[in-house]
Amino acid sequence: MFADYSMSELGAIFAMQGFAGLILFSVFVLMALGLAIIFGQMGVINMAHGEFMILGAYVTYLVSNFFAAYLPGLFSAYFFLAMILAFIASGALGLFIEWSMIRHLYKRPLDTLLATWGLSLILQQIYRSVFGAREVGVSIPDWMMGSMPVTDLIEIPINGIFVMVLAVGISLAVYVMMFRSGWGKQVRAINQNRVMAGAVGINTEWTDRLTFGIGCGVAGVAGSAFTMIGSTGPTAGQLYIVDTFLVVVFGGAASLLGTIASAFSISQAQSIMEFFLSGSMAKVLTLLIIVGILMIRPQGLFAMKLRK
Amino acid sequence: MKANALFTRSEMIGFAILACVIFLLLPAVLDTFRLNLFGKYLTYSFVAIGLALCWGAGGILSLGQGVFFGLGGYCMAMFLKLEASTPENTAIQSTPGIPDFMDWNQLTALPWWWEPFHSLGFAMFAVVAVPVVFAFIIGVAMFRRRVGGVYFAIITQAFAAILTILIIGQQGFTGGVNGITDLRTLLGWDIRTDEAKETLYYVNGILLFAVLFAAQFVRRSKLGRLLIAMRDQEDRVRFSGYDVASFKIFIFCLGAAFAGIGGAMFTLQVGFMSPTLVGIVPSIEMVIFCAVGGRMSILGAVYGALLVNWAKTTFSESFPELWLLGLGGLFIAVVMAFPNGLAGIWSEKVEPRLLKLIKKSPAQAASPAQQSTPAE
Amino acid sequence: MNTTNDKYVLRVEGLTVSFDGFKAVNDLSFYVEPNECRVIIGPNGAGKTTVLDLICGRTKATEGSVKFKGQELLEMREDQIVHAGVGRKFQTPSVYEDLTVFENLELSYPKGHGVFGALAFKRDAAVKTRIQEIAETIFLDGQLDEKAAYLSHGQKQWLEIGMLLIQDPELLMLDEPVAGMSVAERKKTAELLNRIIADRSVIVIEHDMGFVEDIATRVTVLHQGKTLSEGSMQRVQNDPKVVEVYLGH
Numbered sequence: 016m017f018a019d020y021s022m023s024e025l026g027a028i029f030a031m032q033g034f035a036g037l038i039l040f041s042v043f044v045l046m047a048l049g050l051a052i053i054f055g056q057m058g059v060i061n062m063a064h065g066e067f068m069i070l071g072a073y074v075t076y077l078v079s080n081f082f083a084a085y086l087p088g089l090f091s092a093y094f095f096l097a098m099i100l101a102f103i104a105s106g107a108l109g110l111f112i113e114w115s116m117i118r119h120l121y122k123r124p125l126d127t128l129l130a131t132w133g134l135s136l137i138l139q140q141i142y143r144s145v146f147g148a149r150e151v152g153v154s155i156p157d158w159m160m161g162s163m164p165v166t167d168l169i170e171i172p173i174n175g176i177f178v179m180v181l182a183v184g185i186s187l188a189v190y191v192m193m194f195r196s197g198w199g200k201q202v203r204a205i206n207q208n209r210v211m212a213g214a215v216g217i218n219t220e221w222t223d224r225l226t227f228g229i230g231c232g233v234a235g236v237a238g239s240a241f242t243m244i245g246s247t248g249p250t251a252g253q254l255y256i257v258d259t260f261l262v263v264v265f266g267g268a269a270s271l272l273g274t275i276a277s278a279f280s281i282s283q284a285q286s287i288m289e290f291f292l293s294g295s296m297a298k299v300l301t302l303l304i305i306v307g308i309l310m311i312r313p314q315g316l317f318a319m320k321l322r323k
Numbered sequence: 324m325k326a327n328a329l330f331t332r333s334e335m336i337g338f339a340i341l342a343c344v345i346f347l348l349l350p351a352v353l354d355t356f357r358l359n360l361f362g363k364y365l366t367y368s369f370v371a372i373g374l375a376l377c378w379g380a381g382g383i384l385s386l387g388q389g390v391f392f393g394l395g396g397y398c399m400a401m402f403l404k405l406e407a408s409t410p411e412n413t414a415i416q417s418t419p420g421i422p423d424f425m426d427w428n429q430l431t432a433l434p435w436w437w438e439p440f441h442s443l444g445f446a447m448f449a450v451v452a453v454p455v456v457f458a459f460i461i462g463v464a465m466f467r468r469r470v471g472g473v474y475f476a477i478i479t480q481a482f483a484a485i486l487t488i489l490i491i492g493q494q495g496f497t498g499g500v501n502g503i504t505d506l507r508t509l510l511g512w513d514i515r516t517d518e519a520k521e522t523l524y525y526v527n528g529i530l531l532f533a534v535l536f537a538a539q540f541v542r543r544s545k546l547g548r549l550l551i552a553m554r555d556q557e558d559r560v561r562f563s564g565y566d567v568a569s570f571k572i573f574i575f576c577l578g579a580a581f582a583g584i585g586g587a588m589f590t591l592q593v594g595f596m597s598p599t600l601v602g603i604v605p606s607i608e609m610v611i612f613c614a615v616g617g618r619m620s621i622l623g624a625v626y627g628a629l630l631v632n633w634a635k636t637t638f639s640e641s642f643p644e645l646w647l648l649g650l651g652g653l654f655i656a657v658v659m660a661f662p663n664g665l666a667g668i669w670s671e672k673v674e675p676r677l678l679k680l681i682k683k684s685p686a687q688a689a690s691p692a693q694q695s696t697p698a699e
Numbered sequence: 700m701n702t703t704n705d706k707y708v709l710r711v712e713g714l715t716v717s718f719d720g721f722k723a724v725n726d727l728s729f730y731v732e733p734n735e736c737r738v739i740i741g742p743n744g745a746g747k748t749t750v751l752d753l754i755c756g757r758t759k760a761t762e763g764s765v766k767f768k769g770q771e772l773l774e775m776r777e778d779q780i781v782h783a784g785v786g787r788k789f790q791t792p793s794v795y796e797d798l799t800v801f802e803n804l805e806l807s808y809p810k811g812h813g814v815f816g817a818l819a820f821k822r823d824a825a826v827k828t829r830i831q832e833i834a835e836t837i838f839l840d841g842q843l844d845e846k847a848a849y850l851s852h853g854q855k856q857w858l859e860i861g862m863l864l865i866q867d868p869e870l871l872m873l874d875e876p877v878a879g880m881s882v883a884e885r886k887k888t889a890e891l892l893n894r895i896i897a898d899r900s901v902i903v904i905e906h907d908m909g910f911v912e913d914i915a916t917r918v919t920v921l922h923q924g925k926t927l928s929e930g931s932m933q934r935v936q937n938d939p940k941v942v943e944v945y946l947g948h
Contacts, residue, residue: 060473119659124473125384126658129614132607133654140647257484257603260477295492302485306478310464313474545811545820548802552795559793562755563807563862564781565817573814 028290030169036286038175038244041182043278045237046255047262048189051274053230054263056206057223059117060128063135064259065252067231070108070138071101071238072153072247073146079153079242091156098239105235106228113227118220135253142249150248159243174243181240189233190271202226261305267315277315281305329536329543333674337622338535345528355517362524362592364632365531367392369585371613371624372538373578378610379618380547381574382554383471387479388582388609390486391454393601395583397490397497398453400596401437402446403506403514423505428495437496443510450587451580458579462572469568480603487602502597506590514591527588531625534581538621541577550574611650614657617666626665705769708733708870708900709754714763716753723749725924727763731870736901738911740935741921742944747904748790750921751872754902755787756780767870778812786868790875790904792855796848800839800858803847804830807862829865836894837861838887853884857891864895871895872902877910889913920944 020028050064061067078097082090112134120127155174162172193199201222204212213219241247262281266273281301288297309315330338349361370388377383410419416426421433439445461482465475490497498504506514513519541547553560553567561567590596599605608631616627631653638646661667709731716724724746731737739747752758754765756777765772772780781787795803808829811820834840837857842850847858856876863871876892877885885907892903892914905911911918911932918935920928928938935941 058473060477116655116659123658123662125378125382125476126662128384128386128473128476129607129610130655130658133651133658136647136651136654138651140644140651143647144644253603257477257481261481264474264477293492295488299485299489299492302481302488306481306485309474309478310468310470313468313470541818544818545806546814546817548798549806549817551797552806555795555797556793558757558789559795559859559862560806561777562757562781562787562789564778564809564812564866566776566778566812569814570817 027166027169029287030165032287032290033283034169034171034175035289036283037179039286040279040282041175041179042237042241042244043258043262043282044182044186044275045178045240046234046259047266047274047278048186048271049230049233049237050259051263051266051271052189052193052233053227054260055270055274056202057226058124059121059227060124060131060260061117061227061230062128062132062256063112063138063252064231064234065254065256066135066138066142067105067109067234067252068238068241068255069142069247069249069252070105071235072242072251073142073151073238074101074104074235075239075242076146076151076153076247083154091158094156094239094243098236101235101239102232103235105238106232109231110224110228112231113224117227118223121223135256139249139253146249148249150246150251152246153242155243178240178243181236185233185236186271186275192229193271198222198225261302261309265305265309265315270315273315329539334539334622338539341535341622341625342532345531346525350521350524355520358524359520359592360636361629361633362520362527363589364629365527365625366585366589366592367609367612367632368625368628369531369534369588370578370582370609371616371628372534372621373581374610374613375616375618375621375624376538376541376550377574377578378613379620380542380554381550381571383571383575384476384610385479385575385578386476386603386606386610387481387483388578389483389601389603389606390479391458391579391582392586392589392605392609393486393490393596393598394454394457394586395450396586396590396596396600397503398440398446398449398583399587399590400503400506401440402443403509403590404503405433405437405441406509407505407507422498422503424498424501424503425495430495434496447587450583454579454583454586455576458576459572462575463568466568466571466575471571480606483601483603483606487598490598490601498597500598502595502599504595504597506594509591515594520592523588523592527592530584530588534584535621535625537577538581541574542621546570546573608650611654611657615653615664617664617669619663620666623664623666623669630665707731708735708768709902710764710766711750711754712764712766714750714753714760714765716749716758716761722924724753724760727921727924727926729919729926729929731900731902733900734896734898735916736896736903736914738903738905738915738918739921740905740911740918741927744923745921746924747921748874749924751787751874751902751904754780755785755872757787781866781868782812784869786863786866786871788859788863788871788873788876790878792852792859794847794850794855794858794862797846799844799846800834800850801830801843803858804833804861804865807865809866833861833865836864837891851884853880853888856880856884856888860888860891860895868899870900870902874904875906876903877905877907885910 046068049067050061053059053061053064075094075097078100079093082093116130116134117127120130159174159177162170163176164170193202201212201217204217205219205222209219262278263274265281266275266277284304285297285301288300292300345365350358353361370392374385374388377385404422408420408422413419413421413423413426416423418426418431421430425433440449461479465478470478491500494500508514514523549560549565549570553570557567586596586600589600612628612631613624614627615631616623616625634649635646638649657664663671707730711730712728714724714727715722727750739750741747749758753760754772756772756775760773763773767783767785770783772783772785775783795806798806805822805826808826810826811817830843831840834843837860839854839858839861842854847855850858860873860876877888880888889910896914903914915932917930918932919926920935920938920941922944927944928935928941
């Protein structure tokens with residue numbers, strides 16, 4: 016299958032395909048970070064994670080429309096405000112859901128899964144009623160359009176670069192929160208020993224709520240970033256949820272670095288295979304490989320061996 | 324306690340009532356179209372019964388039961404499609420004698436793995452065997468490695484995604500997103516007529532009871548108690564000398580076999596099989612049928628499937644927007660407020676009062692409380 | 700089996716397990732004779748429970764050998780180890796709360812352990828008699844039809860001991876059998892244990908020194924995953940190393 020291409024063409028194909036993989040990687044990282052916080056640190060399965068992302072995307076859509084209508088002069092900068100609002104909206108909804116639902120189910124992880132699935136259905140219907148069943152697109156500011164030529168064969172889209180930069184930025188922010196802030200320390204303490212953490216004066220209830228809220232907020236930011244490379248529909252979140260969970264589980268649930276490494280390997284594998292196989296077969300093969308590896312190594316790529 | 328008997332008294336009454344509902348009440352009050360619809364709902368209850376054993380008793384939550392339902396359904400659909408694709412019926416195709424969707428996708432010969440499905444015997448065997456083999460492979464790989472809980476749920480969900488993508492992607496072999504449609508006869512017997520639909524409804528009901536009896540036998544056996552023990556204290560069971568994984572594999576395979584039979588009956592009664600019944604969404608909906616009925620209760624599973632699907636049809640006919648909200652709310656309500664579902668409401672609220680009303684004798688009234696967990 | 704006339708029922712040699720470099724059990728060796736009651740004591744984190752976990756297969760050893768009547772246990776699955784004749788009681792009482800006392804005991808009855816054996820299992824007279832017998836031994840014959848969830852903490856401990864007894868293991872391992880019991884329950888348990896250790900080998904982890912003195916044939920003191928001292932209770936109590944670990948610093 017390589018015979019039809021010259022060396023330089025092949026190189027360009029791999030570079031472009033690799034770059035497409037990098038964008039996919041950024042997408043996976045953005046999606047998985049929020050989930051890794053919630054699932055990895057709290058052990059809660061949030062099947063509505065995708066819908067929290069979509070909420071962020073819709074917020075961005077609203078903000079962009081608002082700027083286009085009332086503040087056209089500032090349109091090129093709307094995205095940054097949109098991101099903050101997406102974080103706040105998804106985060107606030109997350110806090111509310113934790114308070115009303117999740118906290119009653121901490122001892123029943125499988126039930127959490129079903130209840131949050133129910134939540135995802137409700138959110139989808141609300142999106143459909145409010146925004147319509149059709150996908151909506153966000154008008155991208157001019158500076159994000161077009162692409163950057165690297166060589167005469169290789170071109171990289173600027174919005175892709177922007178999403179990548181965002182992914183790196185948000186990963187760093189999450190890292191700092193988890194490992195450099197007091198909240199992060201409390202979350203990790205609770206993760207290791209809930210009773211003891213409570214005994215030394217950590218407000219476990221509030222920390223849980225905040226963790227869930229921040230995880231959802233990060234999902235909102237991810238959704239906001241998505242609008243730069245694709246359109247948003249009410250059921251878009253559901254499409255990603257299995258992939259996202261596999262990324263997190265494959266990485267070893269408790270490890271941020273693992274999540275990023277697994278997002279990288281899965282996205283690269285999928286986008287390179289996509290070139291040689293049909294899209295659906297590439298997806299099937301990627302999923303099968305992940306599931307296969309998970310069967311050999313159920314604890315994921317990066318996980319500590321713990322004394323039981 | 325007569326623990327060796329297959330039924331307690333209240334379970335016997337429960338079975339009898341269900342038999343009356345399925346064989347007498349529904350056929351009496353419904354026209355053929357509606358009866359066929361309820362027959363379709365009943366095929367989901369095969370899956371829900373399997374889930375009541377796996378999830379309710381054994382604590383193994385599979386979010387991929389649609390895979391087994393679909394595999395069973397596709398095995399039956401492949402046979403029916405081959406019977407419908409005689410060279411005479413398909414004379415206008417560029418390759419007569421193969422299913423129409425293959426011809427549309429430029430296939431010129433029947434794939435080798437379609438060949439055995441010319442035989443009804445083989446197809447009926449495959450309806451059970453294919454799901455069981457799949458379940459066995461997944462079960463061995465997962466349970467031997469001690470993968471359980473939410474991880475198992477997520478991975479089974481991934482399997483549902485994989486199979487859906489595969490079926491849609493390989494449309495030349497599978498009929499793609501439309502599925503296998505335009506099924507006509509079973510050994511020359513037209514399955515599209517009203518009489519055939521009524522007959523199939525009864526066949527479905529009889530098979531359902533066969534599955535219910537099998538499930539009841541398993542639950543009343545020591546294996547049934549072991550499942551509950553495993554769910555609550557897996558290590559204790561292991562250190563009482565049981566190979567926990569083999570029990571989980573068994574019950575998962577049994578659930579898959581039930582689902583496969585349900586899928587085949589779906590194909591026969593509804594007349595097609597498509598990937599929309601395989602994927603993530605239908606798989607998790609099947610869990611809610613079981614949860615609404617009461618996750619521990621096999622009879623509840625049947626009522627749950629009937630009720631949720633009846634509600635779905637009613638609501639989505641008149642208020643399509645409300646249905647998704649209702650279903651979502653149902654998921655949340657069942658988990659948060661009624662974790663034991665209809666069966667729980669029945670055995671905690673209704674049955675004791677009924678018994679008090681019917682018989683004032685205190686000894687009788689006390690009996691349902693004693694066997695509260697598995698009661699209907 | 701080439702070593703049936705072995706003097707020891709259990710030979711633990713060079714047993715080591717490391718968790719990410721931390722050696723919870725480090726080159727441990729000890730031997731248990733038939734009908735011996737060996738008590739393992741040691742400060743918290745000495746690796747006592749881990750030793751039991753290693754013997755019964757719950758944790759995989761990094762190195763070493765555990766031979767039970769000549770069979771290498773480290774290569775066997777947990778249920779195979781049980782069938783070889785090793786029983787294990789956990790630290791926190793682990794009984795099946797949703798099942799009755801009778802059903803709890805029945806599940807431990809050594810018959811019908813395969814999938815199809817369990818399907819075909821019949822509650823015959825032999826089973827019932829044996830369960831009745833055991834229930835009397837563990838003071839629970841009045842509660843056979845009660846759900847295990849409604850038992851007191853001490854009764855749950857007895858029930859779990861009963862579940863082991865019905866297996867009739869040659870080597871019984873008990874992890875803190877009297878922890879969390881009232882004084883009366885403790886006395887009853889000591890009496891119970893004294894009766895059941897008579898015709899089998901037992902390894903017990905216990906902190907209560909009075910209780911240890913009551914039942915121990917020999918005592919092994921663990922410290923940081925290694926044997927610190929071994930011998931009769933008296934010898935161990937007077938060992939200056941042991942005194943230092945428990946009282947020093």
